[in-house]
Amino acid sequence: MNSLHALPRPVAARAPHSPLDAANAHAGLAGILRNHLLRPRYQPVVDISHSRIYGHESLIRGPVDTALHFPDALFAEARRKGLHPQLELASFRAGAQGFVQHEAAGKLFLNLSGSALIHYWTLWGDDMPLRLLKDCALDPASIIVELTEQDPLSEHMTELGNAFACLREHGMRIALDDYGVGNSNLQLWSEMQPDLVKIDRYFFNGIGQDDRKQNMVRAILKVAQYLGTSIVAEGIETAEDLAVVRELDIRYAQGWFLGRPEETLLTELAPPLRESLRARNPAPVSQRGAGGTAASLRVEAPAALLNKHTNDDVHRLFIEHKSMHAVAVVDGDNRPVGIINRRDFSEHYAQRYTRELFGRDQCSTFMNAEPVLVDLNVSIDQLSHVLISEDQRYLMDGLIITRDGRYDGLATGETLVRSVTEMRIEAARYANPLTSLPGNIPISRHIATLLEDAADFTICYGDLNNFKPFNDVYGYWRGDDMIMLTAEVIKRHCDPLRDFVGHVGGDDFVVLFRSLDWTERVQRIIAEFNEQAMDLYDDQGRHNGGIEAEDRYGVPRFFPFVTLGVGALTVTPSLCERIRPEDIASAAAHVKHKVKHGNLSLVIERYTGGALPQLSD
The missing domain is CATH 3.10.580.10 (CBS-domain)
Incomplete structure (x- = not known):
């Protein structure tokens, strides 16, 4: 969390500063620096996997009841006055001194912009780490320097890399702040190889209800795994968002839900929060x-x-x-x-x-x-x-x-x-060779697991209408494209933490839903597939609305576009005795049969026991 933007929540309105007060405060920036009037606030960074505080970020404040108390005004004024390197240095030292005075343990995150870092590297060279700390007794190995996003740095990578190397030689570590917004970019991450990357709060605000943000974070995590970088989730403000962060296996997190910026350092998590983190949720059924x-x-x-x-x-x-x-x-x-x-x-x-x-x-x-x-x-x-x-x-x-x-x-x-x-060998053994999705045996095992959990779930059995003539006319390679499109669309609309996607074979797919909004998800899957499937036809086929091909009896006739049909079966295990996975699979296939022969896109029924379901009203 960038100290230049780490604003507190809105507080009760108070009388605005008079123009005279504001002018005096602005004129006093040099005095604030000269008289050491900066005061740090410390916000904890939590190690979720170990249910403890990993470190603290120093967030600076100016004198109370002045126009320069909050960091946005303070640093904006420093930029206007050309004093931002001096202000960042003073903030760095104030945070370090306060950390020592509190006899704090763990890591200390201290912010520096790229321009300030390059400025002091040019000025001090190899002495920069010691000069930054001045007379502070803080062990450099406990410091993590956060590179803030204020400056575009693509033209200064060499100087920045040299400055980072110097800091690391003295035991300091490097973090890239607010990744995903501003000037924190993939080039900076790749070339500077930071020890940690803090993903901006934008991606975690409401992530529990936003599949798009979840997928974006997963993409960032894949980059982090490839580059060997630890991740910090910023801006965690609700228990629901924290739960998603945990399920994504992000180790470190920071935000108001975990601890607010305070003058004194938090030495341990509040017992309820600590207990909730230690009480690890069961593995997702998927x-x-x-x-x-x-x-x-x-x-x-x-x-x-x-x-x-x-x-x-x-x-x-x-x-x-x-x-x-x-x-x-x-x-x-x-x-x-x-x-x-x-x-x-x-x-x-x-x-x-x-x-x-x-x-x-x-x-x-x-x-x-x-x-x-x-x-x-x-x-x-x-x-x-x-x-x-x-x-x-x-x-x-x-x-x-x-x-x-x-x-x-x-x-x-x-x-x-x-x-x-x-486990991976076993998974590959039963995976479909085209889509790499689990096949029949893993599907049956997941049905058995859901039945053991005794929680309601829905099994959706889908296949493609008019797929065989499409495959005959365009060839198996285009048919494979259609199968891959089906898999991609289904996966895109399923929650990997709650839902399971399997590929029975050919154009048959099975989805085991625990998502409460599964109906809307299925409807989106059908609509998106039906729209994108038309792109796999040639121009003439799209113009005609389908293709001419022989049916199963060898008679030429017209076949419209390939579409997806889904038979859905909702299951309440507690209402049925001695249910076997094969009973559920057979009943779902029966519903899919109704979709196929009724030329429908979706049929929903409830499982009432036995091999076949009763028709719903």
Whole structure:
């Protein structure tokens, strides 16, 4: 969140400043800098996966009750006066000094614009990191410099890259702020290789109800995975938006729902928020099935208590449990706070005098305080993102398995890699070779999972009208294009966190909906497909409204455009006894048959038990 734009929410109206007050305040910008009158506010950045505060962003304020109190006016005036490098430097130092005075832990996000960064790099060269901090005792390794979006930087990439390299040599990390708006662009991301990218609040405002924003964020996350960059979600203001951020597996988040900018630093999350983050939601039904859950990776292993056990105790644990690759460290409530890798610990303990110096110290001495925590109900498929994460220490440290946020066991990185690989091989084995969508066996498994969950769902069975003559006239390659179009349109209108899309084969598709608005989604799928399918005909076919071809009896006749027909069957498992997946599939095929032979686009019925449904009124 850019300090130049981090405005507080509107407050109650008050009398406007008089022109004289405003003039005095504007004239006093140099005095604000000279007299060190800037005051930082600190907003927490939360590590969602570990349910804790990762760091704070310093957001600067001018003197209270002046026209330059809020950052937009303050920095706008600095730009007008040509003092913005000096103001940014003073803000940087004020944020760092305040962080030290509060004896704060974690990371500190400090903002600098590209022009200010290049200015001080040109002025100070390799001394820039130390000169930025001046006499502040803050460890540079705790600082994350946020590059704000105020300046177009495409013509200054070389100088900016040199400045970044200098900061990194001193232990500082780099974040790209407000990605997706302003001058934060893909070129900057690709060439500067920031450690973190903060996605602008625009993409998360109402994301829980906006499929378009969800898809845009997923596209950005694919870039982040490819470039090995961690992501911070900005502007999280509702529980619903936070839930989507969690399901997207974004690790870090910031926003008013998680903590507001305050003079004092928040040391821990409010208990209700912390508990809600630790109580990991079950895996979406679209991601459960043959791959299993993290419970299949779990092995029992004793843990060390943070304020009780010493390094000597950990040493004894490793001696007593020779197959144990690591030791989890937990707090008094049995919640994991870290992990100690066996090999690293043994190497430290083998060094001369280490045991004498550290043996009686708390077991946190050689602990990784950012372990990978995984709820035992999370699907293996969801864990596949760990394999391409920035932090690869899980390969040696392994994972900590939790149950309702509390320690439940360990898992090795090797086991995770093997399980994810087997899951993907299994998925590829039953996937349709053209669309890569799950085939008959995964579809049946998902139906079984939905029946076990005992929640209402809808199965939609769709196929294409007039597809065979289209395929005969234009050839199988154009027919494949029509099948791919069907798959793409269906996927585009389904929620991947709630719905499951399968390809039975040929032109037959199955969708298992848990989205409450499934009717509207199906209607959009039919309308969009029917419109785009016409583009796959040649000019004459589009002009005629279809094509001439032989029917199944060899008789030439006219066939109109290919269209999509869908038979929908709503299922309430609790109202039916001993339902089998094949019963549901057979009943859905029966509804699809009515669509086909009634020349309809959509038929909706309710499953009432047995192999075939009764007709609805």
